[in-house]
Amino acid sequence: MLAIDLAGKRALVAGVSDDGGFGFAIAKAFAEAGASVCLGSWPPALGIFHKLMERGKMEESMRLSGGRKLEFERVYPLDAAFDTLADAPAEVRENKRYKEVGDFSIQGMAALIRKDFGDHGLDIVVHSLANAPEVKKPLVDTSRAGYLAAVSVSAYSNVAMVRELAPMMRPGGSFLSLTYMAGERVIPGYGGGMSSAKAALEADTRTLAYEAGRRFGVRVNAISAGPWASRAASAIGIIDRMVDYCRRASPLPAAVEAREVAAAAAFLASPLASGITGTTLFVDKGYHAMAVAPDHPAFQST
Numbered sequence: 001m002l003a004i005d006l007a008g009k010r011a012l013v014a015g016v017s018d019d020g021g022f023g024f025a026i027a028k029a030f031a032e033a034g035a036s037v038c039l040g041s042w043p044p045a046l047g048i049f050h051k052l053m054e055r056g057k058m059e060e061s062m063r064l065s066g067g068r069k070l071e072f073e074r075v076y077p078l079d080a081a082f083d084t085l086a087d088a089p090a091e092v093r094e095n096k097r098y099k100e101v102g103d104f105s106i107q108g109m110a111a112l113i114r115k116d117f118g119d120h121g122l123d124i125v126v127h128s129l130a131n132a133p134e135v136k137k138p139l140v141d142t143s144r145a146g147y148l149a150a151v152s153v154s155a156y157s158n159v160a161m162v163r164e165l166a167p168m169m170r171p172g173g174s175f176l177s178l179t180y181m182a183g184e185r186v187i188p189g190y191g192g193g194m195s196s197a198k199a200a201l202e203a204d205t206r207t208l209a210y211e212a213g214r215r216f217g218v219r220v221n222a223i224s225a226g227p228w229a230s231r232a233a234s235a236i237g238i239i240d241r242m243v244d245y246c247r248r249a250s251p252l253p254a255a256v257e258a259r260e261v262a263a264a265a266a267f268l269a270s271p272l273a274s275g276i277t278g279t280t281l282f283v284d285k286g287y288h289a290m291a292v293a294p295d296h297p298a299f300q301s302t
Contacts, residue, residue, distance in 0.1 A: 007034030014040035015128035023128030040078035150193035209278030226256030226284035251286035
C-alpha cells in the first residue's frame with residue numbers, strides 16, 4: 001500500500017498558537033505520518049497556548065490514531081515581523097509578553113533549532129503565518145504602514161525563513177506556505193494589503209523554488225486553501241460569509257475542512273512529492289475553477 005511516511009523527519013510548523021487553524025491540523029497530520037514536530041508560536045499567545053496544553057483543554061484535538069497523543073518536540077517563540085532581535089523596537093522587547101521568552105526573531109528561532117538539533121536537523125518547514133493590522137479596511141484606504149506590515153509578516157517572512165532554515169535542511173527538504181484565492185482574484189472585504197501579500201507569497205514560491213532549489217536542494221510549494229473560520233481568520237470580519245459563499249459556489253458544495261488541507265500538506269512534504277516544487281496547490285473543493293456561484297440569480301432559469 002502506498003502510504004505517506006514521514007518517519008525520521010523533523011518538521012517545524014510556524015504560526016501555531018491554538019488548535020483551531022490549518023497550522024495545528026498540519027502539525028497533527030505530520031505526527032500521524034511519523035514525523036517529530038516543533039512549533040513556532042507568537043509570543044503574546046505562547047503562555048496561553050502552554051496553559052491550554054498543560055490543563056488538558058486541548059485533550060480531544062491532541063488525540064492521534066491508535067490512542068496516541070500529539071506531542072511537540074519543541075515550541076519556540078516566534079514573531080515573524082523581525083529577522084533579528086535588534087530589529088524589534090524597544091517597546092516590543094521590553095513588553096512583558098516578550099521579554100521573558102528570549103530571542104523571538106526568525107534568526108533567534110533558527111539559532112535555537114541549531115542548538116537543539118545540530119546543523120542539519122530539519123526536514124520540513126511550514127509557513128502558516130499571516131497578519132494585517134488593517135485587514136478590515138479596503139485596500140484603497142489602507143495606510144502605507146498597514147500595507148507594509150501585511151506584506152512583511154505574511155509574505156517576506158517566508159523569504160527570511162527559507163534563507164535562515166534551508167541551510168539546516170537534510171536532503172529532500174521541503175518548505176510549504178499557505179495562501180488564498182485573494183492573491184489571484186478580488187475577494188471584497190479581504191483588505192489591508194492581505195490580497196497583495198498573498199500574491200507576493202505565491203510569486204515568491206516560484207522564485208524561491210528556483211533559487212533555494214539550486215542553492216540548497218530544497219523544494220518550495222504553497223497550498224491555496226479555501227476559507228476556514230479559524231480564530232485568527234475571525235479578524236477579517238466576514239469569514240463566515242466567505243465560507244458560506246465558497247461552499248455554495250464550489251463544484252463540491254461543501255466547506256473545506258482543515259484535515260483536507262493537512263493531508264495535502266503531508267503529501268507535499270513527503271518523498272511522494274519529490275518532483276513537485278514551485279507549485280501552488282488548490283485545496284478548496286474546486287472553488288478556484290468557478291467564475292460565479294451557480295445559485296446566482298442571473299444564472300437561474302425563469
